[in-house]
Ligand SMILES: O=C(O)CCC(=O)C(=O)O
């Protein structure tokens with residue numbers, strides 16, 4: 001049984017890319033055939049229905065009267081929201097974004113020194129790339145715990161700046177994720193005693209997480225390319241910072257694909273599959289994807305938050321009764337990552353009772 005998130009990422013490797021996979025996207029003037037995406041590759045109709053102004057709710061975490069109410073409504077109807085006044089300093093977010101830009105601006109040969117091995121941490125394409133015959137217009141960097149080992153390969157002389165900001169960012173994100181969890185759960189009548197793995201103080205001390213840094217270079221033919229194909233996250237929830245460039249879209253039943261524009265100071269929160277299971281479907285996970293553009297390089301930082309590695313996640317007993325039977329069988333995060341690596345879109349439904 002793997003003991004950590006990084007071990008289970010490594011145990012469930014994705015398609016092994018060879019080096020010519022790593023075209024330097026920044027230097028291409030035409031879209032290569034390998035990256036020419038066709039609409040059939042998307043699960044849902046992929047016409048980029050840009051609804052202009054997003055209606056994704058913006059929630060003010062400092063508003064203790066209305067904030068929680070609006071947050072819960074957003075979870076039920078959208079599976080996502082933008083969060084402002086979340087307490088993470090602009091300075092920390094800016095420093096983390098600067099570190100992300102610095103990383104991706106390294107020459108490709110340098111980035112490949114920290115190439116992701118066997119599906120775990122490091123530099124490489126998105127893990128979900130294996131499910132698609134075409135490549136996505138993006139590059140990623142996955143961090144679980146300390147990035148020291150990889151940062152040393154990238155910047156032998158000067159790795160501590162990257163490590164310090166990354167560790168501080170992860171620490172703050174973990175606190176924020178725990179806070180959001182309790183707002184969501186308390187609204188459903190769940191208390192600290194109901195979730196053993198929340199720990200004695202309900203602080204989710206043993207929770208697991210990965211920090212996924214993403215880069216979407218300027219694209220010569222954005223209408224035929226895909227930054228990140230539609231997917232749900234295999235998390236409890238994910239907290240995303242997007243640089244000042246739109247591209248993220250969430251799928252909403254009535255509206256189709258809706259663009260989530262960057263809002264000054266806001267973090268985007270997405271519900272993942274494990275919270276969907278835990279809440280017996282009350283908070284559905286949200287399908288999302290990323291489009292690219294020809295004007296500006298886009299970056300994002302996704303904090304992927306999950307339960308302790310071996311905790312069994314199943315619908316909370318308080319949310320289950322005769323009228324509401326449990327919809328999913330128990331699963332650990334590790335097991336679920338393994339299922340997602342094989343079944344992808346069908347992983348969640350394969351757990352249906
Ligand atoms: O870049 C984005 O906006 C989204 C990234 C994302 O969905 C992910 O890393 O899972």
Ligand SMILES: [Fe+2]
Nearest residue numbers: 231232233288
């Ligand atoms: Fe995602």
